[in-house]
Each structure stands twice: as structure tokens, then as C-alpha cells.
Amino acid sequence: MAQQTQVSRVVLYYRQWLKKFPSFSVLANAAPSDVLREWSGLGYNNRALRFHQLAQLVSSQFHSRLPQTPDELQQFPGIGKYTAHAVACFAFNAHVPVVDVNIRRILTRHSKKISSVSEMLSDVDAWKFAEQALPKRNAYDWNQALMDLGGMICTARNPNCAECPVNSTCASAFSKTFLQRSVVKKRQEPSWKGIPRRIYRGKVLKLLHFHSLSAEAIAGLLWSTYGSKDIAWLSDVLDTMVRNGLLTMVKKKYSIVL
Numbered sequence: 001m002a003q004q005t006q007v008s009r010v011v012l013y014y015r016q017w018l019k020k021f022p023s024f025s026v027l028a029n030a031a032p033s034d035v036l037r038e039w040s041g042l043g044y045n046n047r048a049l050r051f052h053q054l055a056q057l058v059s060s061q062f063h064s065r066l067p068q069t070p071d072e073l074q075q076f077p078g079i080g081k082y083t084a085h086a087v088a089c090f091a092f093n094a095h096v097p098v099v100d101v102n103i104r105r106i107l108t109r110h111s112k113k114i115s116s117v118s119e120m121l122s123d124v125d126a127w128k129f130a131e132q133a134l135p136k137r138n139a140y141d142w143n144q145a146l147m148d149l150g151g152m153i154c155t156a157r158n159p160n161c162a163e164c165p166v167n168s169t170c171a172s173a174f175s176k177t178f179l180q181r182s183v184v185k186k187r188q189e190p191s192w193k194g195i196p197r198r199i200y201r202g203k204v205l206k207l208l209h210f211h212s213l214s215a216e217a218i219a220g221l222l223w224s225t226y227g228s229k230d231i232a233w234l235s236d237v238l239d240t241m242v243r244n245g246l247l248t249m250v251k252k253k254y255s256i257v258l
């Protein structure tokens, strides 16, 4: 839930979710439409479906107990290398490195003098460096400390090198010139009529919670006026949601997956 959604927003959903789905087996036996309903409002709804599939696998193949090693965890839908290592370390106290975007930034800056704020080690190099740098004990504390360092001191745009505990060994320490030279372009979110597409996807799921509707009917509920271009754009969004496994379409009417 906390991937790409702020923790302060996640907390309420998390508690509610655990009440509704207190175990992997309960979640595994729920209908996808129920799972999407509980997730509604958190965004990036594919995460809910992947989590549901994960629960079904854990329930049917692992006696409802989540495996604990990164290699095993990465076999599940929706779990990449970062999540597998983070779960293994923070939930099961495994002695493994974790590389998220903050940690990768620190490793990059520490290992070489960078020339732009967006410069990052390759995935392979970042993980290799993280393996080498991992102390012999206390991987949990180490990884948490690196995350804090990236979140509070070695921030993307304004590193506070004077307060940084690794400034004596960091190749980019006090090298503020890279910041002046670079302008970070913010990625434009796909949107229509000034509203991000992900907001429309959330609204569509809400509208379809209890009804099957055509693209035209959905358009009528989303906008007071609309034209053929709006319908074409909306149909594209709806068809993508069908391909993503969030919706089904029968006789030109869209429904939430059952």
C-alpha cells in the first residue's frame, strides 16, 4: 500500500483492510470486486489485484505463510527486488541489503563525484555496492539509517553535506555545483481536461462498484458535457483497465471484475 502512496493516507486503509482480510486465506477467498472495493481511494488499483493473486498463491502453495527469503518472495506477482529485500529485512530480520531510490542516490553520490542531481548508479552497480557496504551485523538498523539519511540529509535537490555523517568519505560531499548546473524536469502526468488519468481510473471503479455501464453512460456521469474526442479518450482508458484485469466488458458495458 505504501508504494507510491503516502503513509499518512495508507494508515486508515491498512487498519480497515486488516479487519476485512485478517489472513492470507481470507483475502485469497474474497472476490476481486470486494478486494477492489476495499482498495478504492488508494489508487494504482493493479496493486490490489496483484496482492490478491499473491494471497491465493501463499494460501494454496505455502500453507498461508509468506516465504521469508528475497529469492522466494520475488516469485510472487507484484514483488520486485526492492520489495523482496525490504520485506525479508524489515519483516523477517534477514541480513540483506535494500536499495530504494533514496539509498541508490546516497550510494551514487558516495561512490563518485556526480555531475547532475539525477545521476544514479545502474541497478546492477547499486545492488553490488549495497552488498559490499552492508555491515556484518544489524542490517535492519543499517537499511533504516540509510533510508533516513536519504529522506532527511542527502535529499535529491538539497543535500545537507555539513550535517551528513559520511561527509568525510563521500566523493560528492560539498560539491554543490552539480545542483546549479542541472534542472530536473518533472514528469508530466497523463491527464484529460486538466485531471490526471489515475483520478479518472479511481472514479470509474467507484461508478462501476454496483453497476455495469457503457462508455457513454460513464462519460455522462463524469462530465456535464462531452464530445466524441472525450468518448474516444475514455474508451481507451476503459480498454486499458480491461487489459489490466480491473474491468470486464460484455456487450459494450463495462463492469468491475468479479
Ligand code: SF4
Residues within 6 Å of the ligand: 106, 109, 110, 153, 154, 155, 159, 160, 161, 164, 165, 166, 167, 170, 171, 172, 173, 174
Ligand atoms: S556528503 Fe553530501 S552528497 Fe555525500 S552522502 Fe552526505 S549529504 Fe549526500
